[in-house]
């Protein structure tokens with residue numbers, strides 16, 4: 001493993017030769033949004049890019065540190081804001097840090113025992129995801145929500161657990177106000 005100096009260009013599409021780019025479109029994320037009819041309606045016309053991740057690959061070994069940039073684009077499905085898929089780490093001892101560089105949003109977290117938490121993020125906000133907490137980022141602004149993240153390289157991703165249950169909270173615009181709400185609240189209101 002050589003020494004790396006990486007420069008992410010925050011103004012120019014984050015073009016970076018040294019990192020792997022992962023793109024997720026609405027068609028890949030149908031299951032994460034509550035309003036499936038609205039998802040289908042959008043997909044009839046378009047398949048918008050919801051988020052991108054530029055990940056600097058390092059060997060997935062204990063002691064190595066993986067890092068990158070995640071960008072959630074602005075937009076909503078119905079009243080629910082664009083967000084990442086969310087995941088647990090396969091390695092239950094792996095924590096993660098997020099530092100917001102641009103835009104505004106939330107870091108949403110949920111523990112395997114069902115506790116939930118959310119951190120409001122704006123440029124300079126730093127969020128810590130403890131081990132054993134699932135996490136996702138949500139863009140509530142009208143510009144890309146950009147975060148630097150760093151995690152042990154052997155953390156791994158576990159998406160399956162959340163695909164079964166989903167998160168218990170989400171971020172919606174309700175009567176003109178941005179709210180982090182439990183799903184029970186939404187079903188009562190709708």
Ligand code: ZN
Pocket residue numbers: 087088089096135151
């Ligand atoms: Zn993670």
